[in-house]
Amino acid sequence: MLKNRRYLILLLIALVTIISSTGSNSYPKLNADPWESTTITVYIDENNLPEHYSPSYKIQVEKALEYWNDGGNGQLSYIPVLELVEEDNADILIMWVDNLESDNGLDDGVAGFARPYEINDRYERVDIVLEVGNYEGYAWRQFSDKTMRDLTKHELGHALGLAHSDDKNDIMYPSYEQKNNVDPLLYHNTRPFLIAIAIIASVLILYRGAGWVRSKKKREALEREIFSKQEK
Numbered sequence: 624m625l626k627n628r629r630y631l632i633l634l635l636i637a638l639v640t641i642i643s644s645t646g647s648n649s650y651p652k653l654n655a656d657p658w659e660s661t662t663i664t665v666y667i668d669e670n671n672l673p674e675h676y677s678p679s680y681k682i683q684v685e686k687a688l689e690y691w692n693d694g695g696n697g698q699l700s701y702i703p704v705l706e707l708v709e710e711d712n713a714d715i716l717i718m719w720v721d722n723l724e725s726d727n728g729l730d731d732g733v734a735g736f737a738r739p740y741e742i743n744d745r746y747e748r749v750d751i752v753l754e755v756g757n758y759e760g761y762a763w764r765q766f767s768d769k770t771m772r773d774l775t776k777h778e779l780g781h782a783l784g785l786a787h788s789d790d791k792n793d794i795m796y797p798s799y800e801q802k803n804n805v806d807p808l809l810y811h812n813t814r815p816f817l818i819a820i821a822i823i824a825s826v827l828i829l830y831r832g833a834g835w836v837r838s839k840k841k842r843e844a845l846e847r848e849i850f851s852k853q854e855k
């Protein structure tokens with residue numbers, strides 16, 4: 624019985640490994656080639672700035688654009704030319720809010736998100752929303768320029784088609800500020816893993832359930848034996 628259970632657990636581990644490693648030979652991507660042209664225009668919304676906005680944040684966005692134009696984390700299969708423009712019909716729109724939890728009703732810990740609008744496997748445009756600080760308990764904590772720069776680099780990485788990395792040193796690793804990142808495509812990407820967990824959970828429940836039925840049958844048989852003896 625114990626041996627059987629061991630085999631079952633080994634089988635489940637193998638199943639998870641297979642499912643979660645599907646396509647992981649290459650870097651995790653939401654879309655390997657999302658943009659029609661390598662010149663990608665970026666518009667920064669300076670008309671709707673939140674109360675706690677710092678003017679130094681725009682410089683951090685410019686640095687984040689440079690980062691990707693210079694090759695970024697080296698995981699893109701194309702070299703983008705991210706270009707700041709004045710028209711708001713740009714490919715990527717960047718805007719700020721004071722707090723995503725209170726302003727957009729998002730979960731705690733979300734510091735930014737990138738929402739791509741996809742048509743025929745190409746990005747039509749991407750909205751990036753960044754918050755300028757967070758609550759720690761009841762205390763407001765304003766994001767430093769470095770945090771803003773890293774956050775923008777991370778969200779731009781999504782806008783360029785990259786998904787999350789497991790490597791803590793990679794800009795696409797969902798760090799403390801981005802741990803509950805809610806971009807919808809990301810959910811899509813982790814779905815095989817979630818499905819694997821659901822399968823395992825139901826198998827374990829069924830297995831334990833079956834064990835319970837077996838022990839119930841044994842007990843009933845034992846009871847029958849005892850009672851029939853008593854009757855004698």
Ligand SMILES: [Zn+2]
Pocket residue numbers: 777781787797801804
């Ligand atoms: Zn993310």
